[in-house]
Amino acid sequence: MDPRHYQITALASLLAFGVLFLDFDISVDCIALILASALITQFACTRLFQLPHFDPRSALITALSLCLLLRSDSYVVLFGAAVIAITSKFVLRWNGKHIFNPTNLAVALCIALNWGWISPAQWGSATWLAFLLVCMGGLIVTRAQRADIALAFLLLYAGLLFARAMWLGDPLTIPTKQLQSGTLLLFAFFMISDPKTTPSEVRGRLLMACALAVSAFVLQFQLYNPKALIYALVLLSPLTIILDYLFPARVYQWPPTITRGSSHEHKTSRRRSA
Amino acid sequence: MSTKHLAVAALSLIVVCVFPVAKLLAFCGFYVAKADAQLFNKASKVVIAHDGDKNVVTMASDYQGDPREFAVVIPVPTVITKPQVHVTENALIDHLDAYTAPRLVEYFDEDPCAPRRAYEGPMARMALSANSVGGGKRSADALGVKIEAQYTVGEYDILILSATQSTGLQTWLSQEGYKIPAGAADVLGSYIKQGMKFFVAKVNLQEQERLGFHFLRPIQVAYESPKFMLPIRLGTVNANGPQELFVFTLSPKGRAETTNYRTVKIPSGLDVPLYTKRDFGPFYKAMFDTQVGKEGMRTVFLEYSWNLGFCDPCSADPIPNDKLIELGAYWLVPAAAATPPNSGIVGPRYNPNGPQGATYVTRLHIRYDREHFPEDLMLQETSNRENFQGRYVMHHPWTGEASCPAGDTYNKSLPQRFSREAENLAALTGWDLAAIHREMEETGQSFDPAKVMQAPKWYEKLWPQGE
Numbered sequence: 089m090d091p092r093h094y095q096i097t098a099l100a101s102l103l104a105f106g107v108l109f110l111d112f113d114i115s116v117d118c119i120a121l122i123l124a125s126a127l128i129t130q131f132a133c134t135r136l137f138q139l140p141h142f143d144p145r146s147a148l149i150t151a152l153s154l155c156l157l158l159r160s161d162s163y164v165v166l167f168g169a170a171v172i173a174i175t176s177k178f179v180l181r182w183n184g185k186h187i188f189n190p191t192n193l194a195v196a197l198c199i200a201l202n203w204g205w206i207s208p209a210q211w212g213s214a215t216w217l218a219f220l221l222v223c224m225g226g227l228i229v230t231r232a233q234r235a236d237i238a239l240a241f242l243l244l245y246a247g248l249l250f251a252r253a254m255w256l257g258d259p260l261t262i263p264t265k266q267l268q269s270g271t272l273l274l275f276a277f278f279m280i281s282d283p284k285t286t287p288s289e290v291r292g293r294l295l296m297a298c299a300l301a302v303s304a305f306v307l308q309f310q311l312y313n314p315k316a317l318i319y320a321l322v323l324l325s326p327l328t329i330i331l332d333y334l335f336p337a338r339v340y341q342w343p344p345t346i347t348r349g350s351s352h353e354h355k356t357s358r359r360r361s362a
Numbered sequence: 363m364s365t366k367h368l369a370v371a372a373l374s375l376i377v378v379c380v381f382p383v384a385k386l387l388a389f390c391g392f393y394v395a396k397a398d399a400q401l402f403n404k405a406s407k408v409v410i411a412h413d414g415d416k417n418v419v420t421m422a423s424d425y426q427g428d429p430r431e432f433a434v435v436i437p438v439p440t441v442i443t444k445p446q447v448h449v450t451e452n453a454l455i456d457h458l459d460a461y462t463a464p465r466l467v468e469y470f471d472e473d474p475c476a477p478r479r480a481y482e483g484p485m486a487r488m489a490l491s492a493n494s495v496g497g498g499k500r501s502a503d504a505l506g507v508k509i510e511a512q513y514t515v516g517e518y519d520i521l522i523l524s525a526t527q528s529t530g531l532q533t534w535l536s537q538e539g540y541k542i543p544a545g546a547a548d549v550l551g552s553y554i555k556q557g558m559k560f561f562v563a564k565v566n567l568q569e570q571e572r573l574g575f576h577f578l579r580p581i582q583v584a585y586e587s588p589k590f591m592l593p594i595r596l597g598t599v600n601a602n603g604p605q606e607l608f609v610f611t612l613s614p615k616g617r618a619e620t621t622n623y624r625t626v627k628i629p630s631g632l633d634v635p636l637y638t639k640r641d642f643g644p645f646y647k648a649m650f651d652t653q654v655g656k657e658g659m660r661t662v663f664l665e666y667s668w669n670l671g672f673c674d675p676c677s678a679d680p681i682p683n684d685k686l687i688e689l690g691a692y693w694l695v696p697a698a699a700a701t702p703p704n705s706g707i708v709g710p711r712y713n714p715n716g717p718q719g720a721t722y723v724t725r726l727h728i729r730y731d732r733e734h735f736p737e738d739l740m741l742q743e744t745s746n747r748e749n750f751q752g753r754y755v756m757h758h759p760w761t762g763e764a765s766c767p768a769g770d771t772y773n774k775s776l777p778q779r780f781s782r783e784a785e786n787l788a789a790l791t792g793w794d795l796a797a798i799h800r801e802m803e804e805t806g807q808s809f810d811p812a813k814v815m816q817a818p819k820w821y822e823k824l825w826p827q828g829e
Binding site: 203 | 528548551552555556588589590591615616619620621622623624625626627657658660661733736737740742744745746747748
């Protein structure tokens with residue numbers, strides 16, 4: 089199974105659940121706008137960059153992630169975020185990979201410029217177990233291809249939260265509650281583990297996981313920034329170039345069965361390297 | 363020295379529940395009743411004006427006891443000097459409370475037989491709008507406690523303390539006559555390690571007498587810190603049951619929300635039976651209890667979020683700039699020639715100092731205890747400028763003659779409409795549906811089509827039932 093199919097199903101289900109039961113601050117027309125803008129941009133870039141065929145799957149994943157994360161009361165911002173996210177995949181590339189996770193880049197830009205916001209607590213803590221199951225399901229489907237970075241990040245981040253609580257003398261209910269966060273799980277399993285942006289080699293991924301966990305922790309608890317996860321990833325993403333240089337490995341390709349021979353990313357990569 | 367009760371962070375309120383006097387203004391879609399913080403026991407009110415790193419926190423004390431026994435200890439992110447502290451009037455917070463309170467509005471049905479006309483103005487707009495110990499004393503130094511600053515502002519003696527260890531701070535406070543609840547040391551220790559200072563205030567009786575105040579006025583503290591948060595943990599250490607907190611934020615940016623607890627909008631815009639006007643206080647309390655139960659007491663409720671330039675409908679006079687500036691909205695310009703607030707009109711009312719640009723007020727209502735809210739409230743300002751208010755709607759049926767086919771259709775539709783209103787009320791409050799039906803029948807909302815279709819007798823209009 090192509091992991092993207094699972095991701096699309098999982099993200100769409102989470103979005104439906106959020107809108108129907110958790111009162112997410114995003115209307116149906118905003119969702120439609122983001123999806124349409126992302127797909128049209130993907131289509132336009134496919135033509136512009138002369139890819140062999142239009143593949144909506146990656147754009148759908150980005151659009152659904154934007155719907156889950158980004159909030160804005162301006163249609164222009166939502167449209168712009170979708171365009172920036174998709175375009176970044178085609179423009180900001182290095183050695184056949186995206187430098188930034190498209191959703192992460194667009195969201196970071198929008199919140200840094202005060203065009204939109206994210207609601208880190210929108211999932212509450214009651215739904216985290218179901219959320220965890222969805223995320224773990226993703227691991228099984230993707231045959232744990234990039235699970236190492238997600239799990240290493242979560243383990244270290246959890247360790248830092250518990251260590252902080254113990255140092256402060258806080259009850260352990262505090263770090264436990266901090267970990268029961270849909271936003272954190274979404275970030276770990278659907279964003280930093282994106283195979284098109286993570287370091288290609290396992291040591292690179294583990295180093296990246298450590299850097300992310302420590303940066304996010306410092307941003308959150310020393311600089312009091314509630315958007316720590318988003319900023320940590322966007323600031324550290326270019327580090328992948330160095331890590332891939334230090335630990336070279338084959339660049340990840342989406343399963344070839346879907347694109348009948350070779351994925352468009354692979355072709356693009358070969359063409360560009362040529 | 364007598365032992366002072368430590369009214370920590372959350373200040374416990376004992377107020378007789380008084381239903382606010384409903385302004386019976388029978389205009390189209392006009393505000394008729396509000397449900398302000400006085401409805402709730404043990405409710406604290408805190409206003410935070412926030413812009414970037416600049417914060418002004420105003421804390422309304424709900425302490426009703428002997429002023430000699432009042433003291434408050436609040437963790438603050440930085441050392442606070444005398445010019446950063448101010449004492450203001452309760453009326454200021456009360457005004458903000460009344461202005462942002464959930465409200466009941468009423469509409470009057472038109473004559474179903476009269477020709478239809480397009481509605482503009484308030485109704486159309488309304489549809490869109492959707493809290494001494496004796497013995498050998500040990501010196502502060504020996505206990506690791508440092509008095510960073512000490513001064514008197516208004517009727518309060520204030521100390522700013524920093525400490526190196528929680529037991530030292532607890533011992534020092536006890537020596538000085540502050541009664542520290544059991545279990546507070548751990549929480550104090552956590553704040554100390556996070557680099558927080560402690561703002562300690564008690565009443566200076568001579569000053570209070572000289573100033574002539576017989577009640578405790580709110581204390582205001584201005585400071586610069588990236589920490590946009592409200593410490594609630596000390597208040598939960600020894601609390602007897604859940605506490606009620608109203609947080610009002612003022613921001614030039616937009617709506618505020620909590621980042622570590624889900625912020626949920628209170629149900630709004632629903633049609634309710636006419637007798638809700640009489641019972642609006644109990645209705646709102648029951649509705650809030652039901653919502654808290656539904657969310658497992660793990661969420662923060664948004665009750666109001668609106669641009670301060672106008673209100674629609676208004677549950678209190680618009681708040682002029684000088685009052686907002688006193689509450690910490692430093693970015694506003696005081697208007698020299700303020701026009702008096704427009705009153706008695708239908709629909710929106712505007713701030714007497716003109717448009718506020720982007721000044722937004724957010725009203726958050728939190729019921730919390732240690733188990734469900736183990737962490738302090740972490741807040742963020744967002745660029746969300748959507749206007750939201752807790753608003754409930756009554757529709758008065760047409761009571762005049764309606765002898766036309768449209769009138770018959772209208773009359774036949776009423777029992778169904780009343781049923782919907784009853785179901786809304788039952789779902790919102792958890793009240794028994796049959797009891798609601800009975801109450802509605804008694805107050806003139808009959809479910810019997812025959813009765814509905816019967817035009818009221820002339821004498822029934824003189825003394826409407828239930829009023």
